[in-house]
Structure formats: structure tokens, C-alpha cells
């Protein structure tokens with residue numbers, strides 16, 4: 001392209017063509033103002049609650065749904081998948097105020113130590129959080145004192161959420177484990 005004029009005109013037509021094409025694509029850049037996010041600083045929220053993993057008895061909320069042929073021989077029950085709809089309460093007692101549910105699953109994903117893959121949603125039902133959800137995807141080595149799992153998103157009040165959840169075992173019984181969760185999230 002020896003002629004600089006032709007070169008510039010080519011660039012002009014190419015960019016013009018691209019802009020015109022962009023208005024017909026399924027994705028485009030928009031201003032945060034479209035969603036009312038201008039001058040809206042991100043908030044940092046801390047939620048603390050107790051998670052009840054009830055694996056037996058009349059009020060069972062967590063059920064093993066699938067396992068691998070090798071699961072029974074595995075010291076870590078590798079391959080077992082548990083589906084749960086566990087209550088979340090304000091205090092360690094199951095009879096205390098319910099603030100939401102932990103709905104999702106955990107799967108034994110480590111062959112040489114007890115380590116779960118956690119895939120779950122916290123569905124909150126209390127106060128201003130009622131109807132809002134947070135999604136967690138993380139690794140849970142259940143016998144370590146503090147387990148940290150990423151909060152990968154949320155809905156409702158928690159749109160655009162990102163943060164982390166820390167889990168600490170509060171009580172470990174035969175039919176129930178009570179886990180304290182401290183969740184820290186940025187959201188708008």
C-alpha cells in the first residue's frame with residue numbers, strides 16, 4: 001500500500017464496516033449507567049451462618065446420589081456424590097432462625113485425603129437478603145480447620161458478586177455436621 005491516501009481510506013472503510021456490523025451482533029459494550037451502576041460503589045458484605053449437613057435420621061437433608069465402582073474401596077470415598085438442601089441458621093442450633101438453604105452438591109474428588117468439590121447455591125430467605133442467591137464453587141478439605149472457597153457470583157442483591165467463603169466445622173455428629181460459614185462478598 002504505497003499511496004498513503006488509499007491506505008487511510010481503506011482503514012476508514014474497514015472501521016466503518018466493523019462499526020456497522022457491530023450493531024447487528026448479539027453482544028455489545030454498554031455503559032454501566034444502563035444498569036444504574038454509575039456512582040454506585042461496590043459494597044463489602046459479611047454473612048455469618050451455620051450450615052447443617054444432615055446425612056441421616058427423620059429430617060435428612062443430604063443424600064448420596066451416586067458413586068463409582070471403586071468408591072467402597074477408597075479410604076476417601078472417592079467418587080461419591082451427595083446432593084443437599086441443607087438449612088442455614090443464624091445460630092449453631094438447628095432450631096434457631098433459618099436464614100436460607102444451601103442447595104447443591106459435594107463430591108469426593110481427592111483420592112488420598114478427604115477433599116470435596118463443592119458446587120452449591122446459598123438461597124437466602126431472611127431480611128433484605130430474602131430471594132437473593134450466592135454461588136460457591138470450591139475445594140473443601142473437610143478435616144482442615146478453615147476451608148476457603150470462592151464465591152463465583154450471585155443474583156438479586158448479589159448481582160456481580162465475587163468473594164470467598166470460609167468454613168469451620170462447629171460440630172461433627174453421627175447424623176449431622178454443623179459448619180460455621182463466614183462469607184465475604186463484594187457486590188453493588
Ligand SMILES: *[C@@H]1O[C@H](CO)[C@@H](O)[C@H](O)[C@H]1NC(C)=O
Pocket residue numbers: 057058059
Ligand atoms: C425433625 O423435625 C421435626 C419437625 O421440625 C422435629 O420436631 C424433630 O425433633 C426433628 N427430629 C430430629 C431427630 O432432629
Ligand SMILES: *[C@@H]1O[C@H](CO)[C@@H](O)[C@H](O)[C@H]1NC(C)=O
Pocket residue numbers: 125126127130131
Ligand atoms: C421472603 O420472600 C418470600 C417471597 O417474596 C415471602 O413469601 C417470605 O415471607 C419472605 N420471608 C421473609 C422471612 O421475609
Ligand SMILES: *[C@@H]1O[C@H](CO)[C@@H](O)[C@H](O)[C@H]1NC(C)=O
Pocket residue numbers: 123131132133155156157
Ligand atoms: C434465588 O434462588 C431462588 C430459589 O431459591 C429463585 O427462586 C430466585 O429467582 C433466585 N433469585 C434471583 C434474584 O434470581
